Amino acid sequence: LQKMGYKYIALGGMVSLKSSEIMxxxxxxxxxxxxxxxxxxxxxxxxxxxxxxxxxxxxxxxxTSPLRQAFKEDKDNYYxxxxxxxxxxxxxxxxxxxxxxxxxxGEVRQEEAFRLERECxxxxxxxxxxxxxxxxxxxxxxxxxxxxxxxxxxxxxYDETLKDRVWNECKCAVCQELGINIIxxxxxxxxxxxxxxxxxxTYERLxxxxxxxxx
Numbered sequence: 023l024q025k026m027g028y029k030y031i032a033l034g035g036m037v038s039l040k041s042s043e044i045m046x047x048x049x050x051x052x053x054x055x056x057x058x059x060x061x062x063x064x065x066x067x068x069x070x071x072x073x074x075x076x077x078x079x080x081x082x083x084x085x086t087s088p089l090r091q092a093f094k095e096d097k098d099n100y101y102x103x104x105x106x107x108x109x110x111x112x113x114x115x116x117x118x119x120x121x122x123x124x125x126x127x128g129e130v131r132q133e134e135a136f137r138l139e140r141e142c143x144x145x146x147x148x149x150x151x152x153x154x155x156x157x158x159x160x161x162x163x164x165x166x167x168x169x170x171x172x173x174x175x176x177x178x179x180y181d182e183t184l185k186d187r188v189w190n191e192c193k194c195a196v197c198q199e200l201g202i203n204i205i206x207x208x209x210x211x212x213x214x215x216x217x218x219x220x221x222x223x224t225y226e227r228l229x230x231x232x233x234x235x236x237x
Contacts, residue, residue: 024056034064041068048078055079067224072231088224092217093207097179100205100216101223102188108179109207109216110163112142113170117209120170130169138166143206149184150202156184194222 023031033051036044044066051061060081067085068075075083092099092109099109115121115135124130145162148154160180167176189197189204196219197204204216 024054024059029056029058030060030062032062032064036063037065041071044068045071045074048075048080052078069224069227069231072228088220089214089217092220093210093213096174097176099207100183100188101220102186103191103223107183107186107188107205108176109205109213110146110180110183111167111176111207112139112146112163114208115139118170124169124171135169138162138169142166146202146206156181159184192219192223194219196222 033047036047039047044063048061055061055078059079061079063075063080063083065085065087066083067087088101091101091106097108098106100107113121115125115132121130121135125132125135142163145154145159149156149159160177163180164175164177183205189200189202192198192204196215200215203212204219206212
């Protein structure tokens with residue numbers, strides 16, 4: 023590619039690699055890379071390694087991870103300042119296929135499911151106004167979760183998310199507008215908005231790294 027005159031080359035196929043393995047690839051590429059050739063990494067967002075990437079001619083990268091983690095990961099759904107948090111699952115009764123099957127089979131009473139769904143949403147809004155105890159809210163959320171037959175216990179993760187009130191700390195437009203709703207795992211639009219928040223946090227972290235480098 024360099025012989026053909028390309029000076030900006032993208033490297034792919036490294037999404038599944040560990041950071042140390044990516045560095046091994048870059049070490050080998052650097053043996054052939056001309057000083058004026060710049061590199062782009064497909065699907066790689068490793069902010070802890072930006073400085074080392076730069077030393078090998080990497081000037082850009084892209085990734086869908088911040089967006090996808092909002093609704094694809096089991097627990098790391100919301101990017102906080104120093105860590106990730108678990109989004110609080112409040113599935114829609116009339117949309118969730120697993121619950122609909124349980125209702126149709128008579129295993130779960132529909133009115134009970136709707137009641138718990140409504141109480142979870144009301145409890146979250148009241149909690150945001152400091153009018154609902156955190157422990158009671160976690161218990162309510164887990165009770166609703168039990169209707170789906172889930173074997174996963176999110177109690178501790180939910181408690182950490184609610185305790186830190188992470189949505190109040192963020193300055194992005196999405197969190198400022200949605201408040202506690204940004205942390206609720208429910209429906210495609212909500213979940214994608216949380217993904218936009220994650221993209222914002224990633225961008226802010228990258229800016230901070232660049233400022234530190236400049237200093």
